[in-house]
Amino acid sequence: MEVNGSRKRETYHHGALREELVQACVRLIEAEGIAAVSLRRVAREAGVSPGAPYHHFADRAALLSAISARGFELLTQDLLSAVGPPGTTSGGDEVSRTVAAYVAFARRQPGHFQVMFRPELSEPEKHPAVQEAGDAALQVLTDLVGRLGVADPHALGLTLWATGHGLAALALDGLLTQKAETWDTDPDELLARAVGQIGRSVDALTGHTAESGRATDPVG
Amino acid sequence: MEVNGSRKRETYHHGALREELVQACVRLIEAEGIAAVSLRRVAREAGVSPGAPYHHFADRAALLSAISARGFELLTQDLLSAVGPPGTTSGGDEVSRTVAAYVAFARRQPGHFQVMFRPELSEPEKHPAVQEAGDAALQVLTDLVGRLGVADPHALGLTLWATGHGLAALALDGLLTQKAETWDTDPDELLARAVGQIGRSVDALTGHTAESGRATDPVG
DNA sequence: TCATAATCTAAACACTGCTTAGACTGGAGA
DNA sequence: TCTCCAGTCTAAGCAGTGTTTAGATTATGA
Known part of the structure; x- marks a missing residue:
């Protein structure tokens, strides 16, 4: 045991x-x-x-919040590696890479990730270090979106954060694998397609009109 | 107490x-x-x-899984009310409405929602009713996406599920309110903008090319 | 009516978070 | 080198937890 x-x-x-x-x-x-x-x-x-x-x-929550804070620091590093240098103009590709990095982090550090988004465990209101580390991670996404030139960067930043987090949560809970089986696909490939689609839709929002694939093409 | x-x-x-x-x-x-x-x-x-x-x-997990299953049933009803009747062709508006219904459910039934996505509490592998109820809810989204005529409905269904879930989780954790304060916006309005943006990007993916707002318009 | 099944209580077990009192020890000052 | 002290750890204990068991109570249906 x-x-x-x-x-x-x-x-x-x-x-x-x-x-x-x-x-x-x-x-x-x-x-x-x-x-x-x-x-x-x-x-x-x-x-x-x-x-x-x-x-x-001090207590159990303090240990868990230490793990949570370190997790956010690691995530920030991973996200920073995925985005381009500040000043560059970014596009859907960069968004795809960043979301993929988010999901990859959750799968590589599941122990940290599971604590990071369960505030009832780490009691972030008592441990400001968690808040700050979390804000820093979100800031990477916000900066990226700010360079996109999209109409409503705040809304898009929130949505990307939510989507990355949701995909990661689905992957960890096993729901991704389960659905992939139902749909007879490879889970990693399904995830890659979802991430790529996000980048393309971001391009569409910014008016880049990248090759977004012809509609009504069913996928086997 | x-x-x-x-x-x-x-x-x-x-x-x-x-x-x-x-x-x-x-x-x-x-x-x-x-x-x-x-x-x-x-x-x-x-x-x-x-x-x-x-x-x-049988045990604590059984009580929580009963709550989880009922939550999924309620969510399914809400989602069904938001989507149009089967057979209709759907668009970004319907997607927006559905995602909004997802988030609204989480805020109206926070007790159920918090249990539904914490599998370590309800142990869904021991309680198949939870799995089935969850599948039924996801099916509503999958059906909706299937009527969209998008290139990769599986990937989009997964992404919408993740986004709706992520937005709901952010709203419940208080992170939405916190960010809205930072950005000096109303949380509900921020959420509405994010949801609307999702619908527009879906329209862009399907080639509807709805008025997606001119790019590079900064929002105050 | 009356046996039986369903429902509930009381008591107990091992576990948990956390506190307190005391045992140990590495290191700084004499 | 000795001494003392602050920091580190153990032991023991409290209240609360999930769960099981034996027994009391009550509804049900033949």
């Missing part, structure tokens, strides 16, 4: 307990889901007594 | 405990958030002992 093995240590002091608690918690979420996360369990995985975590985190 | 008052009843048998447990649970989520939900607390709200719910639900 133990994810880590929780082997005993020889020194009384752990040395880097705070970091190990974070990592053990992320491992636990990825292995058994968020429902399996308890502070006592995480402490056990780290080979430490149930009270030890409270010297590094 | 009690949401209901949990007044004593005079009869030994409750009479309609199953339904009251469901309602008490939804009330509790809406009043204090999902973190406050425990079976014992729900039983207390219903004025009943901690063991009583187990004669109506």
Whole structure:
């Protein structure tokens, strides 16, 4: 049942307990889901007594909010790598790449992602670092959209954030795989098509009128 | 602290405990958030002992999955009211209306909505009724998209589902209100603009080329 | 009427988050 | 080197949780 093995240590002091608690918690979420996360369990995985975590985190929510904040930082980096340098004019391709990066992040770091969008776990109102890290990530999208020259950048920024997040959530919940089976497609390819379509519709909104595929072409 | 008052009843048998447990649970989520939900607390709200719910639900997840399934049924009805009758050709307006109905549902039934998309709570793999109810709701979107005559209906259906869900989640988490303040707009109007934009981009994808607003018009 | 099934209570188990008191120890100042 | 202290950890305990079991109560239907 133990994810880590929780082997005993020889020194009384752990040395880097705070970091190990974070990592053990992320491992636990990825292995058994968020429902399996308890502070006592995480402490056990780290080979430490149930009270030890409270010297590094005020409470359970503090540990989870630390994971959430770090997740937003990692996401920001990924999004920044996907968008072009500031000053460039951007288009649908860049939007597609960015949304794809969003979804890819959720699949590569499912442990972080699952905590980031469950505010009842990390209580962001008590932990402003989460808010700030989340704002920074959204800012990347807002900047990108601002360079698009679209009529209503705020609305589009919100929509892209929502779509990226929704696709990621569907992918993590297994609904993507399930639907792909129903439709007899490959889930990754279905996702790629959805992401590409978003870029094309953004081009359409900006009036780029890129080759958006002739209508009424059924896809097998 | 009690949401209901949990007044004593005079009869030994409750009479309609199953339904009251469901309602008490939804009330509790809406009043204090999902973190406050425990079976014992729900039983207390219903004025009943901690063991009583187990004669109506196998476990905690079963109660939550019942709420989830009913939520999907209500959502399906709302979506069906928003889309046109089958056989009609549909356009961006209908898509906008449907996405708006999705978001409106989440705001009108926040208790149900918060359970519907947290699979670790309702364990849908153990409760097929949730899966089926969810599939039925998604089917409404899929049918709508199928009548659009778009090149890749599967990808678009997935994207619309993700976007509607993402917007709803943002609205419930308070992130919508927060961003609206930052941008000095009304949250409801921001949402309406986002939803309208989705319809227009769908029209653009289908080649309807509805008046999509001139590009590079900054919005105040 | 009366047995039976359904419903509920009471008590108990192992688990949880969190607090408190005390044991240990690494490191700075003498 | 010794000492002391702040930081780190353990042990024990409280209240709350999900769930099970045994038994009390009541509705139902033959």
